[in-house]
Amino acid sequence: MSTTTQTSTETGTRAWTGRAMPRKEDDRLLRAEGEFGDDTPIHRLGHVFFVRSPYAHARITGIDVSAATRVPGYLGCLLPEEAASLTEPFMEIQGPPEGAEPEVDRCLAGGGVVRFVGEPVVAVAADSREAARDAAAAVAVDYEPLRPVVDARDAVTPDAPVIHAQTKTNVAWEGLYDWGDVEFALEHADHVISVDELHFHRFSSTPLECMVVTAQYDPGTDFFHITGGCAMPQITTLMMASAMRHPAERIRIVSKDIGGSFGVKIGMYVPATAVALLARKLRRPLRWTETRTEHHYMGGHGNERWFRDVKLAVQDDGTVLGLTYEALDDVGAYTRYEPLGAAIWTQVANAAYQLKHLKVRYRSVYTNKGPVHPNRGYSRLQHMWVVERMMDIAAHKLGFDPVGFRLKNYVQPNQYPYTTVNGCVYDSGDLPLSLRKALDLIDYEDARRLQERARGTGKRIGIGIGSTLDSGTNNFAQARLINPHLPFAGNTEGGLVRLGADGTVYAVTGGVAFGQGHETTVAQVVADLLGLTYDDITVHRGGDSALSAQTGFSGSYASQFAVTGIGAIINATRKLSHEIQLVAGAVLGAAPEDIVLEGGLAKVRDDAERALPFDAIAGIVHFAPGSLPPEVADEVGLVGRAVYRAPFELPDLEEKFGNLTLTYATQIHACVLEIDEETGQTAILRYGMVDDCGTPINPMVIEGQVHGATAHGISAALFEHFGYDADGQLTAANFYDYHAATAYDMPSLRYDNVVSPSPFTPIGAKGMGEGGGAPLHAICAAIQDAVGDHGMILDSYNPPEHVLRALRGADAEKVKVD
Amino acid sequence: MILPPVRYVRPQSVAEAASLLAAIDGAAVLAGGQTMINALKLDLVQPTALVDVHRLEELRGIEVADDGSLVIGAATTYAEIAASPVVRHHQPSVADMAAGLVDRQVRNRGTIGGNCCLNDPTNNFPPLLTALGAWFHITSTAGWRSITADTLFAGSLATALRPGELLMSVRLKPLPEGTRIVHRHLQLAADSWALARVVVRLDVIDGRVEDARVVLGAVPGSPLRLATVEQALLGHPADTRLTDAALTAFDEADVETVGDAHASAAYRLEMTRVQLRRALDDAVERSVAA
Known part of the structure; x- marks a missing residue:
């Protein structure tokens, strides 16, 4: 692994930050002593099971629960009408279309209609999970099937059935993004590459732990206590509070260990609302533990997107001028977090390139499929995939070297901070260096020789590059691009650091980790700031919405913790440092600013004889405040609570112009892939990944996340697909049919990094971990390279059968060069 | 999914297991459980009892x-x-x-x-x-x-x-001298289901195929013996022409394939043919080499 020189930062001495410290979390996790959603024992716990729709689209004509009530252990149920009377529809981000009513989205099927297979219709509680399942199976629901819409392209045709009668259209949101002058560029470019249609397929992140919600209602205080892996606790609280007409401050959400989220658990408020209502009704603590099949139905799919009428303008010398396409984003049956994806892709409008002109007509479209949720690389990877495909196709069709073509068009190191067509600011990076390192990892020249040697052997070899960005710390004002009436602006995170009565330091962050090692990285940073050791710092796991560590945007999503979470912890630690300086100064007879924190001591600068250990400071404040000057004792609580505010302005909504994200980590992947010409089977022979996420806090944590994102991307490119048949039945409802890659499927991964510190963040670090889907780009490019331009790779999902079709010339006619 | 309630018995001997299986109508045998437990979770089978024979030394x-x-x-x-x-x-x-x-x-x-x-x-x-x-x-x-x-x-x-x-x-039984067994399969991923599976057995004596078995897996009716192919191989010299003879005799109408989330029926059929050819080539090559 190589690193470039790190710039100095304002954190001063850094004994711990930047080192590959073993993770604090791993000891308990490896001993199986973590506490996940389903682990917490609760007295009198009842269990919830959902009766789910077997139809993609149907009217509910009758529900009979009488047989369920006779199942031993049955406690009660929640029916759709009851849910409707007890709740308001969940907030929808886009607001209703002009002259129409909003879509109706409730915790159980709303308006007497089911809109996707697996949609919850009735929530049934019983005193065991098995009894709840049996009782749910005994509920009889009568349906009158309606014609489903399973393809977004059909959903926008005039004769398509309308999924939400109120909205009168299947287009949930529609907008035009038009930056520069694409028409001029296309008209005057030396070449225009046109592709009729490309498709980005539907898949998810497959967290090890599915969703778990435990709801307890305390009638004495009118409090809901919700536990489970909640990735975005304050927004979840707000969504539940407004739906349940319940004060948000009387809903407490606690998470401990979380076995993955990757965005999809942001949708937890929907089942959590049903479980909470039923817990209140039955006066029993209730738990719902999602099965894998349930998770596949509605745990959250990634966005499926069609790109139509795609055109790329390219000059003779290889300069890319601009791009245009029409996007149909298939959001499934409910918008939920959507149509935010219609704005979020614009964080990376330029992808990795110096595009000057970009025009996209974007429609978010309802279909009778599982609702989409943010999913690792959310909405940006779809756009970056189509840009990378077009770059790749252009290189093939126009005869440019794929390496040189990218190098020429990348944003160059001397251009940072680089302003994109839409006013986003790429903070730092070195894409050419990253690409060179990635090519070194796969021994590019040798791979080309290997490719030559393979000719005529029945195997073909292809080499592919995936260039991508992981935009992090988003500006929530981007939601106003979707709906100008929304109040959101900027972004914050909270942190709390305190010195306990025994002199030990505790830190709590608002970001709830689901595997990213926050306890580790927080401890490294706090130890450096307080002059303590890594082992001195205890970091609370998970999150608790009742603690003041959280802010409205708190949570673990959008690649931001290294900026927002660490930023808040730094600010909070500084507050605590200041209090320690006040106390030590008062006791040691020095000015607070002359107190330095080093080696576990608060010392008077340049006077080794005058020092206090932290436990003495804690002891004085907690047990001998009378010995302190009153003005110090009155001010000091030995708690530092602070927020980090990302420096954002409001975008220009008219021009859709402004900075939407603070940092841009970059990932360049390179892949050597072999294809069996007779079967279309692929095998990855070499795989290189180069990550640049600014100043590293813990290189091992970074590399681990790079590996995870790569495994996910390889799996998505080759194995994972949420397909639906013509009736709207999910074809991959469990692991029999949905293959998530295991260690057996993974090639050996070769890693390197580049360090381009962000000039905009507290310690130069950037958020990372989503990875931008680089393997999808790299694998598609490698398959294309192997196929030549005989057939075209226009789909992000490439199992052997698709590859075989490409070898036989599939989709060649969809690409034109003018 | 969650397991349904089911009676579980663990006999101490094969004799006791046989008695339990005879006595309990609808009882099923549980061994390693790698398929049975999943089938239970998916409600594909509804046994009245599971007779666990996994630890019986006699088995x-x-x-x-x-x-x-x-x-x-x-x-x-x-x-x-x-x-x-x-x-x-x-x-x-x-x-x-x-x-x-x-x-x-x-x-x-x-x-x-x-x-x-x-x-x-x-x-x-x-x-x-x-x-x-x-x-x-x-x-x-x-x-x-x-x-x-x-x-x-x-x-x-x-x-x-x-x-x-x-x-x-x-x-x-011991295989005759000169018997070649070749197994070929095609999988989407390392531990996923086969899309096509072929096993070829050639008993070669004095350079000629004395007996042959050609068996398909991963198709309805599996394991499916291809009688016409086996017939065509009998007596055939164990040389490189053998594969062509077998493929000529292979009637795709004998094989039904079913499409699913991973591959279409047509692809599976085509891959069955590819695996068949490769298995035969391998068998002949080994035979020639031997």
Whole structure:
């Protein structure tokens, strides 16, 4: 692994930050002593099971629960009408279309209609999970099937059935993004590459732990206590509070260990609302533990997107001028977090390139499929995939070297901070260096020789590059691009650091980790700031919405913790440092600013004889405040609570112009892939990944996340697909049919990094971990390279059968060069 | 999914297991549970009781009988088979199959008997054991019987086992000198289901095919013997022309494939042909080399 020189930062001495410290979390996790959603024992716990729709689209004509009530252990149920009377529809981000009513989205099927297979219709509680399942199976629901819409392209045709009668259209949101002058560029470019249609397929992140919600209602205080892996606790609280007409401050959400989220658990408020209502009704603590099949139905799919009428303008010398396409984003049956994806892709409008002109007509479209949720690389990877495909196709069709073509068009190191067509600011990076390192990892020249040697052997070899960005710390004002009436602006995170009565330091962050090692990285940073050791710092796991560590945007999503979470912890630690300086100064007879924190001591600068250990400071404040000057004792609580505010302005909504994200980590992947010409089977022979996420806090944590994102991307490119048949039945409802890659499927991964510190963040670090889907780009490019331009790779999902079709010339006619 | 309530009994002997299977109407045998537990969760089977034979010593173990046959206890795990030098020596194709079967967790639990008795079309062993001409020793309170693989495997998810019967062991006679066994399969991923599976057995004597078995897996009716192909191979010189002769005799109408989330029916059929050709080429090559 190589690193470039790190710039100095304002954190001063850094004994711990930047080192590959073993993770604090791993000891308990490896001993199986973590506490996940389903682990917490609760007295009198009842269990919830959902009766789910077997139809993609149907009217509910009758529900009979009488047989369920006779199942031993049955406690009660929640029916759709009851849910409707007890709740308001969940907030929808886009607001209703002009002259129409909003879509109706409730915790159980709303308006007497089911809109996707697996949609919850009735929530049934019983005193065991098995009894709840049996009782749910005994509920009889009568349906009158309606014609489903399973393809977004059909959903926008005039004769398509309308999924939400109120909205009168299947287009949930529609907008035009038009930056520069694409028409001029296309008209005057030396070449225009046109592709009729490309498709980005539907898949998810497959967290090890599915969703778990435990709801307890305390009638004495009118409090809901919700536990489970909640990735975005304050927004979840707000969504539940407004739906349940319940004060948000009387809903407490606690998470401990979380076995993955990757965005999809942001949708937890929907089942959590049903479980909470039923817990209140039955006066029993209730738990719902999602099965894998349930998770596949509605745990959250990634966005499926069609790109139509795609055109790329390219000059003779290889300069890319601009791009245009029409996007149909298939959001499934409910918008939920959507149509935010219609704005979020614009964080990376330029992808990795110096595009000057970009025009996209974007429609978010309802279909009778599982609702989409943010999913690792959310909405940006779809756009970056189509840009990378077009770059790749252009290189093939126009005869440019794929390496040189990218190098020429990348944003160059001397251009940072680089302003994109839409006013986003790429903070730092070195894409050419990253690409060179990635090519070194796969021994590019040798791979080309290997490719030559393979000719005529029945195997073909292809080499592919995936260039991508992981935009992090988003500006929530981007939601106003979707709906100008929304109040959101900027972004914050909270942190709390305190010195306990025994002199030990505790830190709590608002970001709830689901595997990213926050306890580790927080401890490294706090130890450096307080002059303590890594082992001195205890970091609370998970999150608790009742603690003041959280802010409205708190949570673990959008690649931001290294900026927002660490930023808040730094600010909070500084507050605590200041209090320690006040106390030590008062006791040691020095000015607070002359107190330095080093080696576990608060010392008077340049006077080794005058020092206090932290436990003495804690002891004085907690047990001998009378010995302190009153003005110090009155001010000091030995708690530092602070927020980090990302420096954002409001975008220009008219021009859709402004900075939407603070940092841009970059990932360049390179892949050597072999294809069996007779079967279309692929095998990855070499795989290189180069990550640049600014100043590293813990290189091992970074590399681990790079590996995870790569495994996910390889799996998505080759194995994972949420397909639906013509009736709207999910074809991959469990692991029999949905293959998530295991260690057996993974090639050996070769890693390197580049360090381009962000000039905009507290310690130069950037958020990372989503990875931008680089393997999808790299694998598609490698398959294309192997196929030549005989057939075209226009789909992000490439199992052997698709590859075989490409070898036989599939989709060649969809690409034109003018 | 969640397991349904089901009665569970663990007999201490094969005799007790047979009595329980006879006494409990609708009882099913539980061995390694690698298919049965999933089938229960998915509500594909609804047994009234599970008779757990996994720990019965009488059903475990690998030995060589007096006539040189290899006898593998029905509850012997894949891992035990893969690690056995005896299996490796007598029936290397069986050892290879066991060693390459999905992942270590499954190999440590799953049993050869369970794999055969479920006879899921995607299962690995039925096509191989059909090609090897295996015999299956079966017991019940009514006595015992031995049947061939061709008899036992009665179509997808079906066997000739009668209610109350328990598979005791799999018996593999020594292969004649000059016999080639080739197994070829195509999988989407390392531990996913086969999209196509072919086992070819050629008994070659003096350069000619004395006997042949060509068996498909991963198709409805699996393990499926291709009688016309086998017929075409009989007496054929074991040289490179053999593959063409077999493929000419291969009638795709004999094979039905079904599309699913992973591949279309047409692709599976085409891949079956590809795997068949490759298996035959391999068999001939080994034969020529020998």
